[in-house]
Amino acid sequence: MILDENNYKEQIHSFTQQDWKPLIELIPKVESTSKFGEWAGGEQDEEENILFPDCIESPIVSQFLDIVYRLPIIISFDWGAWEEGRKIASNDDFDYDTLDLPAKCKLITAIVRNDRFCEGALVSAFESGLILRILKSIEKQILPLCNGGISKNLIKSRGTSNEN
Numbered sequence: 159m160i161l162d163e164n165n166y167k168e169q170i171h172s173f174t175q176q177d178w179k180p181l182i183e184l185i186p187k188v189e190s191t192s193k194f195g196e197w198a199g200g201e202q203d204e205e206e207n208i209l210f211p212d213c214i215e216s217p218i219v220s221q222f223l224d225i226v227y228r229l230p231i232i233i234s235f236d237w238g239a240w241e242e243g244r245k246i247a248s249n250d251d252f253d254y255d256t257l258d259l260p261a262k263c264k265l266i267t268a269i270v271r272n273d274r275f276c277e278g279a280l281v282s283a284f285e286s287g288l289i290l291r292i293l294k295s296i297e298k299q300i301l302p303l304c305n306g307g308i309s310k311n312l313i314k315s316r317g318t319s320n321e322n
Contacts, residue, residue, distance in 0.1 A: 159227065159228070159230040159232075160227075160230060160232050160233065160234045161230055161231070161232065161233045161234065161263075162233075162234055163233060163234050163235045166233045166234075166235075166260060166263070167260045170231065170259050170260045170263055171259065171260075173229070175300060177229060178229075178296070178300050180225045180228075180229070181222075181225050181226070181229060181231075181293065181296065182293070182296070182297045182300070184218070184221065184222055184225065184293060185290070185293050185294060185297060187218050187221075188218060188222075188284065188289065188290050188293065189290065191216065191218050191284075193216060194215070194216050194218065194219055194281045194284035194285050195213050195214055195215045195216050195219060195278065195281035195284075195285075196213070196214055197211050197212070197213055197214075197278070198211065198212060198213075198214050199211035199212055212277060213277050213278035213281055215280070215281055216281075218284075219280060219281060219284060222284075222289070223270065223280075226266055226270060231263040231266060231267070232263075232266070232267050232270060232271075233260075233263055233264055233267045235264065235267070237264070237267055237268035237271050237272070238271075238272075240264065240268060243264060243265055243268045244268075246265060247265060247268065247269065247283075247288060250286075254291055254292055254294075254295035255295050255298060255299070257295070258299075259296065259299055259300070262292055262295060262296055262299075265292055266289075266292060269283045269288070269289070
């Protein structure tokens with residue numbers, strides 16, 4: 159499912175902690191993954207035709223794609239013309255905590271949709287840490303919205319503690 163550009167903000171703001179949980183639970187898996195994909199092809203066949211190379215995503219990348227479409231946080235908008243998003247994604251020092259949830263979802267949309275036209279872009283976004291930075295920023299933003307109840311359960315499930 160893809161969110162409509164006209165009402166995506168309302169839909170994203172209506173998500174509960176339970177809705178976000180599958181995406182947030184990916185964080186420790188992403189942190190512990192060292193290889194997000196690999197290239198195959200590019201060699202010549204027996205007729206000396208060069209086989210077009212393609213990027214084979216690791217299971218964590220496929221899981222991420224399934225979750226972002228199922229949640230859904232993929233938005234129908236002209237992501238290719240979104241210059242602000244391009245600048246944000248290419249700035250390694252950008253503070254994602256300054257963005258609201260819909261803007262973070264637009265960034266994820268642009269990265270995911272770009273991968274359809276530039277194979278390997280999503281794997282590259284994982285390898286550079288971009289996806290992880292966005293996910294951690296989403297986590298920071300949604301935990302306070304849960305008034306502690308979900309955050310305690312989520313923290314407990316991740317094996318960390320925020321207590322002193």
